[in-house]
Amino acid sequence: MDIKNNILETIGNTPLIRLNKIARNLPCAVAAKVEYFNPGNSAKDRMAVKMIEVAEQEGKLKRGGTIIEGTSGNTGMGLALTAIVRGYSCIFTTTDKQSKEKIDILKALGAEVIVCPTNVEPADPRSYYSVARRLAKEIPNSFYINQYDNLANRLAHYETTGPELWEQTDGKITHLVVATGTGGTVTGTAKFLKEKNPAIQVWAIDPQGSLLTKYFRTGEIDMKEVRPYVTEGIGEDFVPLNYEMQYIDEFEQVSDKQAALMSRRLAKEEGLFCGYSAGTALQGLFQLKHKLKKGDLAVVILHDHGSRYVGKIYNDQWMMERGFLDIKTFGDIISGRGSKALIAVPATHTAAEAIELMQKYHIENIPVTDKEQFIGSVSESGLFAKMMKDGQEIKNKAVRDILEPAYPVVSLDTPLDRLSALISKENGAVLGRDEAGNYHIVTKYDIIQALAN
Numbered sequence: 001m002d003i004k005n006n007i008l009e010t011i012g013n014t015p016l017i018r019l020n021k022i023a024r025n026l027p028c029a030v031a032a033k034v035e036y037f038n039p040g041n042s043a044k045d046r047m048a049v050k051m052i053e054v055a056e057q058e059g060k061l062k063r064g065g066t067i068i069e070g071t072s073g074n075t076g077m078g079l080a081l082t083a084i085v086r087g088y089s090c091i092f093t094t095t096d097k098q099s100k101e102k103i104d105i106l107k108a109l110g111a112e113v114i115v116c117p118t119n120v121e122p123a124d125p126r127s128y129y130s131v132a133r134r135l136a137k138e139i140p141n142s143f144y145i146n147q148y149d150n151l152a153n154r155l156a157h158y159e160t161t162g163p164e165l166w167e168q169t170d171g172k173i174t175h176l177v178v179a180t181g182t183g184g185t186v187t188g189t190a191k192f193l194k195e196k197n198p199a200i201q202v203w204a205i206d207p208q209g210s211l212l213t214k215y216f217r218t219g220e221i222d223m224k225e226v227r228p229y230v231t232e233g234i235g236e237d238f239v240p241l242n243y244e245m246q247y248i249d250e251f252e253q254v255s256d257k258q259a260a261l262m263s264r265r266l267a268k269e270e271g272l273f274c275g276y277s278a279g280t281a282l283q284g285l286f287q288l289k290h291k292l293k294k295g296d297l298a299v300v301i302l303h304d305h306g307s308r309y310v311g312k313i314y315n316d317q318w319m320m321e322r323g324f325l326d327i328k329t330f331g332d333i334i335s336g337r338g339s340k341a342l343i344a345v346p347a348t349h350t351a352a353e354a355i356e357l358m359q360k361y362h363i364e365n366i367p368v369t370d371k372e373q374f375i376g377s378v379s380e381s382g383l384f385a386k387m388m389k390d391g392q393e394i395k396n397k398a399v400r401d402i403l404e405p406a407y408p409v410v411s412l413d414t415p416l417d418r419l420s421a422l423i424s425k426e427n428g429a430v431l432g433r434d435e436a437g438n439y440h441i442v443t444k445y446d447i448i449q450a451l452a453n
């Protein structure tokens with residue numbers, strides 16, 4: 001029989017998966033350590049269990065006690081799972097930047113979650129660090145985990161992630177690429193691998209707006225580096241104790257936009273539906289690709305699962321609001337057409353004349369005008385359906401008598417998603433009016449083309 005004693009026994013031994021399409025322009029093989037296979041769907045399960053085990057061993061945590069932590073969700077998930085199995089309660093403080101889904105998941109696992117403001121200094125009494133510290137002082141038999149400075153965090157990766165990668169690559173790994181926050185994953189994994197082979201290159205990837213990259217390069221803690229960013233779980237405005245910079249060879253910064261777009265590509269091109277920091281890590285690897293050569297084997301750690309980001313990076317509206325998706329508009333679609341005049345048919349013309357126009361210009365949809373007003377439309381499919389029903393004599397009727405609905409008229413800055421919403425079974429096209437008062441047409445076919453490019 002192979003029955004796990006509890007959910008915690010399923011942590012670790014996550015698969016290493018070759019990236020086949022997305023990395024095809026790199027000179028070497030790239031494999032992803034897909035950490036969402038952990039039961040809490042992230043790498044943080046590993047360190048959550050370890051931090052509790054060490055606290056128990058050191059007598060800092062007694063059964064029935066309360067675990068307190070400032071967590072953006074993933075560590076909380078691992079801690080909540082461990083607390084359930086080992087009999088603790090949990091109180092988590094988090095920031096208002098985190099996905100609502102993450103917070104609801106923690107609550108579903110029985111944790112109490114306190115949401116604190118993001119844009120305050122760590123030392124501010126309102127920060128999620130300060131609130132966690134204060135609660136730990138006030139609540140008896142409680143233990144503040146402090147994943148940033150708790151060295152059991154990096155120990156977990158030294159004991160599990162590192163050895164797994166060494167074995168899975170048969171010792172052939174040449175580069176380790178990790179998006180980094182507390183520093184536990186990168187430091188612990190790198191320490192183990194470098195002890196095995198000091199030539200392995202370790203690249204830590206940081207979001208723009210974090211001070212870690214500058215600190216790594218200059219040793220300076222420069223608060224001027226700190227700016228708001230939306231990537232979750234990584235980057236810091238201080239240097240956690242888990243870092244041992246001597247195990248890191250490069251620090252590279254990635255923008256929120258590029259990370260988000262790369263996460264979306266990972267899902268579409270590799271079927272790896274991952275969180276935001278996965279895109280950061282892979283984008284960082286791409287930015288440093290000139291340092292890779294044939295025969296290398298780069299491993300990128302993908303920290304968590306995409307399900308917690310469906311309302312964010314996997315939502316087109318969210319992406320557009322932040323300028324992360326280039327929005328195509330009516331104007332963009334018609335921009336390559338030159339100054340061609342709109343082809344329209346007067347209401348008094350016959351259906352045969354409309355069909356002639358369709359054939360001559362290879363078009364399927366024509367607006368119908370009457371005294372310079374658009375009063376309706378005719379379409380190839382509409383005419384065909386009428387001919388099937390009423391026979392060939394339809395051809396001699398005036399288009400006025402066989403009108404289909406008029407096309408909606410929009411401005412040229414109308415975005416593509418709005419245009420596709422306006423196109424329906426009855427409406428094969430949309431008209432746009434430019435500043436000079438000229439009309440242009442965008443059809444269902446144009447929209448399909450624009451979406452494909």
Ligand SMILES: Cc1ncc(COP(=O)(O)O)c(C=O)c1O
Nearest residue numbers: 180181182183184185233277303
């Ligand atoms: C989604 C995600 N990616 C990356 C990290 C960074 O890992 P570490 O804190 O070990 O540096 C975290 C940590 O919270 C995370 O939640």
